[in-house]
Amino acid sequence: MKLLVAVKRVIDYNVKPRVKMDGSGVDLQNVKMSMNPFDEIAVEEAVRLKEKGVATEVVAVSIGPAKAQETLRTAIAIGADRxxxxxxxxxxxxxxxxxxxxxxxxxxxxDLFILGKQAIDDDSNQTGQMLAALLDWPQGTFASKVEVDGDRVGVTREVDGGLETVKLATPAVITTDLRLNEPRYPSLPNIMKAKSKPLATKTPEDYGVDIAPRLETLEVTEPPKREAGIKVDSVDDLVAKLKDMGVA
Incomplete structure (x- = not known):
């Protein structure tokens, strides 16, 4: 079984994003970047399936600038083959x-295409679903458990009402949720070995895909600062205050 895993280079989740002075977007200059956390989970799950003997090859894919190769090398250090x-x-x-x-x-x-359910930079939560539609493959989104049985895959999904389990025929698309696993830290020897593993470079033109944007960003602004709260002496005072604010 061959697994493809999509990974994205995003602002590190520990970094607070800054908006550009002109409001045209998020400032990425001199900002720490790393692999999207949901994609880390996807890579970890693919590597675990390989370690169980279910998968024979794990291939990481990324779309982005030259520095995205660093993210791909990290995926290889975790356990991807190329x-x-x-x-x-x-x-x-x-x-x-x-x-x-x-x-x-x-x-x-x-046989499986695994990717994070969303990227933490745009929070679109669309790519996996669109990919499944374009390929006409079954999909299991928001996976918290994945079990492979021959050419069938059981995916336990996190939904509003609890958990839902679906059975997918391969090839299929799976998007990962937070509770699927805990990604490992790549070891130093594996980081060094990753530098010599195969990494092919392509362009959108090689695939004949038009990536021209269909959306226009008008303005990017930071959320308003939270105002200081107030203390009330009783429940009655709280209810009265909420009514004055038009909340209750």
Whole structure:
């Protein structure tokens, strides 16, 4: 079984994003970048399936600037066998990402395509679903448990009412949720070995995909600062205050 895993280079989750002075977007200059946390979970799950003997090869894929190769090397250090980098300095929207990943899937013919349910920079939560639609593959989104049984995959999904389990025929698309696993830290020897593992570089033009944006960002602003709260002496005072504010 071959597994494809999509990874994205984003602002590190410990860093507070800063908006550019002109409000045109988020300032990425001199900001620590790392692998999207949900994608780390996807890589970890793929590597675990390989360690169980379920998968024979794990291929990491990323779309982004030249520095995205660092993210791919991290995926290899965790346990991926090789990587594909689709290099572009343009901002690629979820539909463009899905189209490129679909082309990679057609070329690589994987049994499973695993990716994080969303990226923490745009929070779109769209790529996995679009990819499944483009490939006409079954999908298991928000996975908190994955069990492979031959050519069938059981995916336990986190839904509003609790948990839902679906059975998918391969090839299929799976998007990972937070409680699926806890990603490992790549060891120093594996980080060094990752530098010599195969990493192919492509461009969107190689796949014949138009990544021109379909959305226009008008303005980016920081959320308003939270105002200081007040103390009340009793429940009656609280209710009265809420009524004055138009809340109750």
């Amino acid at each position: 990587a594909i980098h689709i290099q572009t300095d343009e901002t690629v929207e979820p539909l463009g990402v899905a189209k490129l990943l679909a082309k990679v899937a057609e070329e690589e013919q994987p």
